Amino acid sequence: MAKVPLDKPSLAVCPIARSLSVFGDSWCMLILRDAHMGLTRFDEFRSSLGISPSMLTKRLATLVDQGLFEKKRYSELPPREEYLLTQSGQDILPVLFVLGAWGRAHKLCEEERQMPVFVDSETGVEIEPIVIDKITGIEIGKRAIKQKNS
Numbered sequence: 001m002a003k004v005p006l007d008k009p010s011l012a013v014c015p016i017a018r019s020l021s022v023f024g025d026s027w028c029m030l031i032l033r034d035a036h037m038g039l040t041r042f043d044e045f046r047s048s049l050g051i052s053p054s055m056l057t058k059r060l061a062t063l064v065d066q067g068l069f070e071k072k073r074y075s076e077l078p079p080r081e082e083y084l085l086t087q088s089g090q091d092i093l094p095v096l097f098v099l100g101a102w103g104r105a106h107k108l109c110e111e112e113r114q115m116p117v118f119v120d121s122e123t124g125v126e127i128e129p130i131v132i133d134k135i136t137g138i139e140i141g142k143r144a145i146k147q148k149n150s
Helices: 015-024 028-036 041-050 053-065 095-107
Strands: 071-075 080-085
Touching: 015 028, 015 095, 028 041, 028 053, 028 080, 028 095, 041 071, 041 080, 053 080
Parallel strands: none
Antiparallel strands: 071 080
């Protein structure tokens, strides 16, 4: 997996660069998407994504090593494990939805109606994410940003 190198000081301390060192691969994000929809087993991820077994093994190992999944054995013979989201893995869901909203707005496919729509499991209402600054209540992306010098 191509990881973001963190050897440049400005990248080593940047939270975006540090996150991309884990998520800089589309397979990891898609595995996390599927995990949030209830998939936990190797064969489920493989079937959903059409990913090669060796690639999936590497990506799952990365997600476990980075603390987004924990492995839990569900069968002794043959030995089989499932991958369960940790709190860290659960915390990535809003990021996935914001990425999806951006893609829906800027990366449409030819058959727009074939794009999946994600809905709240209790209400059935389509999820339309926005990101709000917790302190000011202002929607992020509506004002310019700058970096605070420490």
